[in-house]
Amino acid sequence: MNAPTIASAPANASTQTSRAARTRLVMAAAVGNALEFYDFTVYAFFALVIGKLFFPVHDPVGQLLLAVASFGVGFFTRPVGGLVIGMYADRAGRKKAMLLTLGLMALGTAMIAAAPTFAQVGIAAPVILVIARLIQGFSAGGEVGASTTLLLEQAPSNRRGFYASWQFASQGLSALAGALTGVALTATLTTSELESWGWRVPFIIGTAIVPVGWWLRRTMEEAPRESIEAAPKAPKLPLVTVLREHGRAVLNGLGLTIGGTSAHFIIVFYLSIYGVKTLGLPGWTAMLSGCVSGAILFIVAPIGGYLSDRIGRNKLAQTTRILLMLAIWPAFALLNKSPTAGTLLAVVTALSIVHSLNVGPTGAMLGELFPRSVRATGAAIVYSLGVAIFGGFAQFFVTSLIVITKSVMAPAWYVIGCGVFSVIAVACMRDRSKEMLD
Template identity: 35%
Template sequence: MAQASGAEIPQIKSRIGAILRATSGNFLEQFDFFLFGFYASAIAKAFFPAQNETAALLNAFGVFWLGALMRPVGAIVLGSYIDRIGRRRGLIVTLGIMAIGTVVIAFCPGYETIGIAAPVIVLLGRLLQGFSAGVELGGVSVYLAEIATPGNRGFYTSFQSSSQQVAIFVAAILGYVLSEVMPAETVAAWGWRIPFFIGCLIIPFIFVLRRTLEETPDFLAMKKHPSASEVFASAVANWRIVILGMMMAVLTTTTFYFVTVYTPTFGKTVLKLSTPDALIVTLLVAVANFIWNPVGGALSDRIGRKPVLLTIACLSLVTAYPALHWLIAAPTFGKMLAVEMMFSFYFGVYSGTMLGALVEVVPAHVRTTCFSLAFALAAGLFGTFTPFASTWLIGHTGDKASPAYWLMCAAALGIIAALAIYRDGETIATRDAVPA
């Protein structure tokens, strides 16, 4: 294997630094999202009192999902801003909005203290987070794609998703430590806020990292940057590409929220496993996700996006229900780990491929807006709805393996999208993109 020359080493370090600075905001977003899912039971009791545990959980997951519905709004408003003003300045703005939402949720008093104002304030915090998240992932993916070296776009963009797994890992570690040093009653009463406070403390550090970002060469090379009205008009004109992009991204978002945000609740309330067991599984899933994402991106750089997308989507379609049925028949830590690792493999390889594919199929002049809108629709309508949908399916069917139906629908959409996007050896961007 050839070794990097002395001249190449500074360039490699510079690119690694750019990746770290760009993806730092993803850490904050997913750190808070995971904590909301893991401590859903405690949050439900603190802010959404109800007659039974299932109703309280549905209230909490409902607010979690409502925040995600702001993603498409953020994708359009903030996406047009980034396409017009620049990647660097836009990513700093999105981080500021996300930080405000995180602080609001962390410091909001409970229902017993301020009554109905508590769930209202938490909802406002989630709406701010969703508004920011609508363009955060797209903005970072576009940034990474535009600084990628030739032939490595899939590998570079995959680190957008890999960076989120670091947040899941850290959050799972904190949750595990809390469960070991605090009684369960204390964690449920107020201990769950500690990880949220820690998230607030790292915000200044992330701001420092983001401020040192450099603008991408692709954006600087554009002779004309579209106005907000031109971005909106182009996004509408390219609606078919956006919808197919959304369908392609659905499998990524649903599988991600299932193996991270919903897994701790599934392990504790459905499978009746211990809190430490559920956390350890989530921690190991985060490690596996971190590894599989760049593997998927690099593989798609070598053999193409279409075969990887279709293979993983087909595997997910035929194995989701059998795997969950096998797990719920006799739940154990080992079986839960095995099933989650299977889904982690599907998520990581598919996501690492999908991110590069989505950057390539959306029009370049409105790349951030169309990418963000497609991903935001996938996350808002499907991905972040996964915990709610899974809880509802189990409650109304009595089948603890029924969340598989949700994952199978996502896989079917992915298959349809891949076949439509990569038809006849060319992409939809080549055939159907509408110019500015």
């Protein structure tokens, strides 16, 4: 009678240890991405204040354009960071690369928190702001490649989509945290207090949580499911190998990223600014819509990853992408016909659910395009390049389009146009959800 109990105890302990280790792995991998998007969220929500303090032009629209342009300038260094850190991750290991990206993110966030304003140091103020954004962009370029591939390679073969989806879920949680921080500051501080010191508080908080993320990453074990010795070594020039031997995968990855990132930055970030600046809604609606979209992304993205493991990644990605393209124009039309806070929140909720289901399988799909020896490099390059062009400057593009065309529907057409690239890309991709990774 005692033998089965004694024999089962180690097995149960092993199972618990394995689950604890995997939970820790997900947290360690997601924390860097969470910090990045927390910073992006608070920057986007305080864009009006930052524009006023760092870009003292007389036109409010000009201030906003300069503020969102400085937001987007960090995306210039994303492809460079994706290349450099991606190659480092393939050659030195995912863990070392993830520690590097977290340290660089902390530096950029701390620089913004301490940056003097234009009134204090003149033209040096926007220069410091731009340098900080360039550092953050460089680190973010390599973050997704290193951490997502680690999650993908450590996950059970039938749960890769679910594990990788936590990278995007962490974006939602950080967006929610950033929005709640903005709501709290807006509700408790006066306008003069916000402009004097209040806008710095979210960036100080972001810097303060870095030691926790560093500890998680420093103490995690990078133990591949297959032995390191048996795995193919990274080539001396991973970028050359990626471009020469995996050109089709690069094009498919870019197409997949373009559609997802354009929708993400419009729905999660720009709709809040659109509601205030274009529709004339009160400022609190921007923060609240950010809370809603962030919470939905955090909850629904893992559901999308889970479903992709069950029904296939391509089927889910294609269906939700087309549905989003069909819904985005009527959503903006409804917003302009009935510009109320209730309408904005309803539109954000509906679009965020569809978008979150769509991005759930994306992390796994990008990683599965490339073999292990160049996986971090390939995934980092296609993701950072697509995000740099079509995500980071999405707010600048659509704001400019609205001014140039005089059409308030410009954001919807932008998402639809970018979505076409994803539809084509997924149609050309092989679904590997039921296959072994390597």
